[in-house]
Structure formats: C-alpha cells, structure tokens
Amino acid sequence: PMGRLFWFGPRYALGMPKAMRPRPGPKAGPKTRRPGLPPDVVSELRHMSRTGKADMAIARLERAVVLLDRGDAPGAAAEAAKAKELAPRAPGVREILGLALYQLERFSEALSEMQAYRRMSGRADQNHIIADCLRSLGRPDRAVPLAEEALASKGVPLAAKAEAVIVASSALADQGKFDQALGMLRRIRTRDDVAGPEVIRVWYVTGSILEQAGRRADALREFRKILRHDPSAFDAAERAAQLA
Incomplete structure (x- = not known):
C-alpha cells in the first residue's frame, strides 16, 4: 500500500525516454484484496459528503478502488468522478480520481486532482504522481522540489520516496543533467546485499542514466547488481548483455 488507500503501480515510466522504460515482467495471478475502504477514509466521507449522500459516496469510491485494482482505469475514473460530486472536499476521493486519470494519461486533469489531494490532506505521499504529471506536461524542473519534500516528510513510506526520487x-x-540525476538517486540509501522492489527500480534507473551519460561500464555494474537479486527484473538481462 502507498498512502492511505492503494498503490496501483507507477505509470510514470511511460513518460521516460524509451531506453529508460522498464519492461513489465510476466503478469501476476489474480489479486485478492479485502473489500472496503480504510476506516479513516470512510470516516472522512461520512463527515465530508453532501447531506444524506455519505453511503452513496462510500459505495462509489469502493467501486472505483476495485475497478482501478483490476486495471479498469476508465471505469474507476467514472466512479470516482461520481464520488467527487457527492464528496468534493474528501481527500481520498480526489486521490483515487487522480490515480485513475493518471493511468489514463490525462495528465493535466490528474495533476489538478492530485494537487487538490495534497492541499486537502497535507500529505506528500503522492508527490511522485504530481511530479510525473508536471514532467509529462513539459515542466520537469518542478519534479525536484516535490521529491525533496517527499524525502523530508516523515509520513511518506520508503516506496513513495523512492518513486519521487526516480521521477526527479x-x-x-531529460535535461542532460546526469550528475545531478545520479546524485538524486543516491538519496535513496541502498545496500548491494539487500534489494526490495523499490531498490531494484532505483538501480535500474541508475543504470539507465549511467548508460545515457556514456558510462557503460558503470551502467553494466548496476544491471548486473539487479540480476544477482532478480534475474527476471524488467529487461535488465538484455540491457546487461548489450553493455557487456
């Protein structure tokens, strides 16, 4: 999980230069998840929905979460938009609507919803989505301050910090600032003998940027480091073979 609701997998890779886009691995089996929203989100909706509309808003948002988890972003966006009509000031509604719009690559609308979520909730746990929307809209310079805020926020989980750093x-x-990019990636401390999913992603992007910068030997070391932990991660094996 990321944030108070759910994390449905980053799509910001779509905005990366082609060489930096990790390829998805084999599709996982069907997911199982307990139905229902987190209690704090339900409480939020009960207090912030229009009079007499709380139950309907909860049902709409629950449906949006289920659809988004199934990969039905259009359906999720439609349900979340209906929830927004019933509870426009509920941060959780704006968050899920923003995630659905982001999945649909409707970046301007997603940005608006995620900025509303950030403003209403005071949380920085979706800064990576905001940053990538801005990047996709031609404002990459705005990504770094958002990553810095996520890194400095105690309530942001490591996975969200890592994603913010990757986007930044x-x-x-993108701007050819390779040394600064690598310095930003080093803000996520890693150990060669420990590799969770977020660390694998940091190493992958590090290798890609090193290759872009012409540092092929260093890039090869990053991809080989990934392969020691997960031989099937993204297209790391192919990238390593090309650099060897």
Whole structure:
C-alpha cells in the first residue's frame, strides 16, 4: 500500500525516454484484496459528503478502488468522478480520481486532482504522481522540489520516496543533467546485499542514466547488481548483455 488507500503501480515510466522504460515482467495471478475502504477514509466521507449522500459516496469510491485494482482505469475514473460530486472536499476521493486519470494519461486533469489531494490532506505521499504529471506536461524542473519534500516528510513510506526520487532523477536526465540525476538517486540509501522492489527500480534507473551519460561500464555494474537479486527484473538481462 502507498498512502492511505492503494498503490496501483507507477505509470510514470511511460513518460521516460524509451531506453529508460522498464519492461513489465510476466503478469501476476489474480489479486485478492479485502473489500472496503480504510476506516479513516470512510470516516472522512461520512463527515465530508453532501447531506444524506455519505453511503452513496462510500459505495462509489469502493467501486472505483476495485475497478482501478483490476486495471479498469476508465471505469474507476467514472466512479470516482461520481464520488467527487457527492464528496468534493474528501481527500481520498480526489486521490483515487487522480490515480485513475493518471493511468489514463490525462495528465493535466490528474495533476489538478492530485494537487487538490495534497492541499486537502497535507500529505506528500503522492508527490511522485504530481511530479510525473508536471514532467509529462513539459515542466520537469518542478519534479525536484516535490521529491525533496517527499524525502523530508516523515509520513511518506520508503516506496513513495523512492518513486519521487526516480521521477526527479529522470526529469534531470531529460535535461542532460546526469550528475545531478545520479546524485538524486543516491538519496535513496541502498545496500548491494539487500534489494526490495523499490531498490531494484532505483538501480535500474541508475543504470539507465549511467548508460545515457556514456558510462557503460558503470551502467553494466548496476544491471548486473539487479540480476544477482532478480534475474527476471524488467529487461535488465538484455540491457546487461548489450553493455557487456
């Protein structure tokens, strides 16, 4: 989970230069998830929905979460938009609507919803989505301050911090600022013998930026480091073979 609701997988890779887009691995089996929203989101909706509309808003948002988790972003966006009509000031509604719009690559609308979520909730746990929307809209310079805020926020989980750093470093690489991009990636401390999913992603983007910068030997070391932990991660094996 990321934030108070759910994390449905980053799509910001779509905005990366082609060489930096990780390829998805084999599709996982069907997901199982307990139905229902987190209690704090339900409480939020009960207090912030229009009079007499709380139950309907909860049902709409629950449906949006289920659809988004199934990969039905259009359906999720439609349900979340209906929830927004019933509870426009509920941060959780704006968050899910923003995630659905982001999945649909409707970046301007997603940005508006995610900025509303950030303003209403005071949270920085979706800064990576905001940053990538801005990057996709031609404003990559805005990504770094958002990553800095996420890094400095105690309530942001490591996975969200890592994603914010990845977006910011990719934005810097877009501008040819490779040293700054690599410095940003080093803000996520890693150990060669420990590799969770977020660390694998940081290493992958590090390798890609090193390759972009012409540092092929260093890039090869990053991809080989990934392969020691997960031989099937993204297209790391192919990238390593090309660099060897």
